[in-house]
Amino acid sequence: MTTLTNQIRLQIAEKSAGSLNFLALLRWALVIIFLWFGGMKFTEYEAAAIAPFIEHSPIMSWLHALFGVQGASYVIGVIELSTAAALILGAFQPIFSALGAAMSAATYLITLTFFLGTPGVAEATAGGFPAISAAPGQFLLKDLVLLAASLSLLFASVPGPWLNVQKS
Numbered sequence: 001m002t003t004l005t006n007q008i009r010l011q012i013a014e015k016s017a018g019s020l021n022f023l024a025l026l027r028w029a030l031v032i033i034f035l036w037f038g039g040m041k042f043t044e045y046e047a048a049a050i051a052p053f054i055e056h057s058p059i060m061s062w063l064h065a066l067f068g069v070q071g072a073s074y075v076i077g078v079i080e081l082s083t084a085a086a087l088i089l090g091a092f093q094p095i096f097s098a099l100g101a102a103m104s105a106a107t108y109l110i111t112l113t114f115f116l117g118t119p120g121v122a123e124a125t126a127g128g129f130p131a132i133s134a135a136p137g138q139f140l141l142k143d144l145v146l147l148a149a150s151l152s153l154l155f156a157s158v159p160g161p162w163l164n165v166q167k168s
Contacts, residue, residue, distance in 0.1 A: 009159055010094035020156050026149040027087055030104050033146070034084035041077025044070065053136070056117035059110055083107060087153075094157065101154035108147035114140050 015021075040046040047070045054060050054072055063072035086100030114136070115121050121137045122129040132138055 010098050010157055011159060012090065012092070012094050012097045012157070023153055023156055024091070026153055027091060027100075030100075030146070030149060030153070031084050031087045034080045034087065034104070038077045038080030038084060041073045041080060047073035050076070053111075053114050053118055056119065057110075057114055058117055059113055079103075080107070090153075090157070098154060098157040101150055101157055104150035105147060105154055108143045108150055111140060111143045112147065 041050075050073060051064070051069050054063055054069075054076075060072075063075060066072075067075055083100060083103040086096050086103055088100075090097035090100040118136050118140070120133055120135075121140065123131040123133040123137065132141065
Protein backbone atom coordinates (compact mmCIF):
# COMPACT_ATOMS: atom_id res chain seq x y z
CA MET A 1 0.00 0.00 0.00
CA THR A 2 1.38 3.36 -1.00
CA THR A 3 1.44 6.00 1.72
CA LEU A 4 0.06 9.48 1.19
CA THR A 5 3.62 10.82 1.23
CA ASN A 6 4.50 8.63 -1.74
CA GLN A 7 1.32 9.60 -3.60
CA ILE A 8 1.95 13.35 -3.43
CA ARG A 9 5.04 14.29 -5.37
CA LEU A 10 6.03 17.91 -4.84
CA GLN A 11 8.18 19.89 -7.23
CA ILE A 12 9.56 23.36 -7.69
CA ALA A 13 6.78 25.25 -9.47
CA GLU A 14 8.78 26.84 -12.26
CA LYS A 15 10.65 23.58 -12.94
CA SER A 16 7.49 21.49 -13.18
CA ALA A 17 7.11 21.87 -16.94
CA GLY A 18 9.09 23.59 -19.65
CA SER A 19 6.33 26.02 -20.53
CA LEU A 20 5.96 27.13 -16.89
CA ASN A 21 9.43 28.65 -16.48
CA PHE A 22 7.79 32.08 -16.41
CA LEU A 23 6.43 31.23 -12.94
CA ALA A 24 9.79 32.38 -11.59
CA LEU A 25 8.58 35.94 -12.27
CA LEU A 26 5.58 35.36 -10.01
CA ARG A 27 7.71 33.78 -7.28
CA TRP A 28 10.22 36.64 -7.12
CA ALA A 29 7.54 39.33 -7.37
CA LEU A 30 5.78 37.73 -4.39
CA VAL A 31 9.09 37.52 -2.52
CA ILE A 32 9.65 41.27 -2.98
CA ILE A 33 6.11 42.05 -1.83
CA PHE A 34 6.36 39.87 1.29
CA LEU A 35 9.82 41.17 2.22
CA TRP A 36 8.78 44.79 1.79
CA PHE A 37 5.34 44.56 3.39
CA GLY A 38 6.59 42.22 6.12
CA GLY A 39 9.44 44.57 7.02
CA MET A 40 7.05 47.52 7.14
CA LYS A 41 4.92 45.75 9.76
CA PHE A 42 7.66 46.53 12.30
CA THR A 43 7.04 50.27 11.97
CA GLU A 44 4.52 52.32 13.92
CA TYR A 45 3.32 53.87 10.66
CA GLU A 46 2.32 50.51 9.15
CA ALA A 47 0.77 49.20 12.38
CA ALA A 48 -1.53 52.24 12.43
CA ALA A 49 -2.29 51.92 8.71
CA ILE A 50 -3.41 48.28 8.92
CA ALA A 51 -5.26 48.68 12.25
CA PRO A 52 -8.68 49.41 10.64
CA PHE A 53 -8.39 46.32 8.44
CA ILE A 54 -7.49 44.10 11.40
CA GLU A 55 -10.10 45.68 13.70
CA HIS A 56 -12.97 44.98 11.28
CA SER A 57 -11.74 41.62 9.99
CA PRO A 58 -13.97 38.62 10.63
CA ILE A 59 -10.83 36.45 10.82
CA MET A 60 -8.11 38.62 12.34
CA SER A 61 -9.77 40.98 14.83
CA TRP A 62 -8.67 38.81 17.76
CA LEU A 63 -5.05 39.85 17.12
CA HIS A 64 -5.65 43.35 18.52
CA ALA A 65 -7.26 42.00 21.67
CA LEU A 66 -4.40 39.57 22.24
CA PHE A 67 -1.36 41.60 21.13
CA GLY A 68 -2.45 45.23 20.77
CA VAL A 69 -2.09 47.25 17.57
CA GLN A 70 1.72 47.13 17.31
CA GLY A 71 1.94 43.53 18.53
CA ALA A 72 -0.61 42.40 15.94
CA SER A 73 1.47 44.14 13.29
CA TYR A 74 4.58 42.31 14.54
CA VAL A 75 2.79 38.95 14.31
CA ILE A 76 1.68 39.68 10.76
CA GLY A 77 5.20 40.88 9.88
CA VAL A 78 6.74 37.64 11.15
CA ILE A 79 4.23 35.62 9.11
CA GLU A 80 4.88 37.71 5.98
CA LEU A 81 8.67 37.44 6.34
CA SER A 82 8.30 33.68 6.92
CA THR A 83 6.25 33.49 3.73
CA ALA A 84 9.02 35.31 1.86
CA ALA A 85 11.60 32.88 3.27
CA ALA A 86 9.52 29.87 2.22
CA LEU A 87 9.06 31.33 -1.28
CA ILE A 88 12.82 31.91 -1.57
CA LEU A 89 13.64 28.39 -0.39
CA GLY A 90 10.95 27.13 -2.75
CA ALA A 91 13.11 28.07 -5.71
CA PHE A 92 15.43 25.26 -4.56
CA GLN A 93 13.35 22.78 -2.53
CA PRO A 94 9.98 21.36 -3.66
CA ILE A 95 8.40 21.24 -0.18
CA PHE A 96 9.07 24.95 0.28
CA SER A 97 7.73 25.70 -3.19
CA ALA A 98 4.36 24.30 -2.11
CA LEU A 99 4.55 25.70 1.44
CA GLY A 100 5.46 29.25 0.38
CA ALA A 101 2.78 29.30 -2.30
CA ALA A 102 0.17 27.98 0.17
CA MET A 103 1.16 30.59 2.79
CA SER A 104 0.94 33.30 0.14
CA ALA A 105 -2.47 32.09 -1.05
CA ALA A 106 -3.75 31.99 2.54
CA THR A 107 -2.57 35.56 3.07
CA TYR A 108 -4.50 36.87 0.08
CA LEU A 109 -7.61 34.81 0.86
CA ILE A 110 -7.62 36.41 4.30
CA THR A 111 -7.04 39.94 3.01
CA LEU A 112 -9.87 39.54 0.52
CA THR A 113 -12.21 38.93 3.46
CA PHE A 114 -11.50 42.53 4.47
CA PHE A 115 -14.10 43.41 1.83
CA LEU A 116 -16.72 42.03 4.23
CA GLY A 117 -16.09 44.28 7.20
CA THR A 118 -13.81 47.20 6.40
CA PRO A 119 -15.69 50.51 6.37
CA GLY A 120 -15.34 52.54 3.19
CA VAL A 121 -14.90 49.67 0.72
CA ALA A 122 -18.13 50.52 -1.12
CA GLU A 123 -18.20 54.00 -2.64
CA ALA A 124 -21.43 55.65 -1.49
CA THR A 125 -21.13 58.62 -3.87
CA ALA A 126 -21.15 56.19 -6.81
CA GLY A 127 -24.20 54.31 -5.60
CA GLY A 128 -22.52 51.89 -3.20
CA PHE A 129 -21.47 48.34 -3.93
CA PRO A 130 -20.41 47.16 -6.52
CA ALA A 131 -18.76 50.57 -6.94
CA ILE A 132 -15.66 50.45 -4.75
CA SER A 133 -13.53 53.22 -3.34
CA ALA A 134 -9.92 53.83 -4.40
CA ALA A 135 -8.86 53.16 -0.83
CA PRO A 136 -9.52 50.75 0.69
CA GLY A 137 -11.66 49.10 -2.05
CA GLN A 138 -9.31 49.11 -5.02
CA PHE A 139 -6.33 48.64 -2.69
CA LEU A 140 -7.88 45.36 -1.52
CA LEU A 141 -9.05 44.25 -4.96
CA LYS A 142 -5.47 43.96 -6.23
CA ASP A 143 -5.07 41.04 -3.83
CA LEU A 144 -7.20 39.02 -6.24
CA VAL A 145 -4.30 39.05 -8.72
CA LEU A 146 -1.81 38.20 -5.96
CA LEU A 147 -4.04 35.29 -4.93
CA ALA A 148 -4.07 34.07 -8.55
CA ALA A 149 -0.26 34.29 -8.69
CA SER A 150 0.00 32.35 -5.41
CA LEU A 151 -2.41 29.67 -6.59
CA SER A 152 -0.55 29.36 -9.90
CA LEU A 153 2.66 28.62 -8.01
CA LEU A 154 0.86 26.24 -5.66
CA PHE A 155 -0.85 24.27 -8.44
CA ALA A 156 2.44 24.00 -10.33
CA SER A 157 4.18 22.80 -7.15
CA VAL A 158 1.75 19.94 -6.53
CA PRO A 159 1.29 17.92 -9.72
CA GLY A 160 -2.24 16.86 -10.48
CA PRO A 161 -4.88 16.93 -13.19
CA TRP A 162 -4.88 20.76 -13.14
CA LEU A 163 -1.30 20.69 -14.45
CA ASN A 164 -1.86 19.27 -17.91
CA VAL A 165 1.41 20.38 -19.47
CA GLN A 166 3.99 18.13 -21.07
CA LYS A 167 7.50 18.33 -19.60
CA SER A 168 10.08 19.50 -22.09
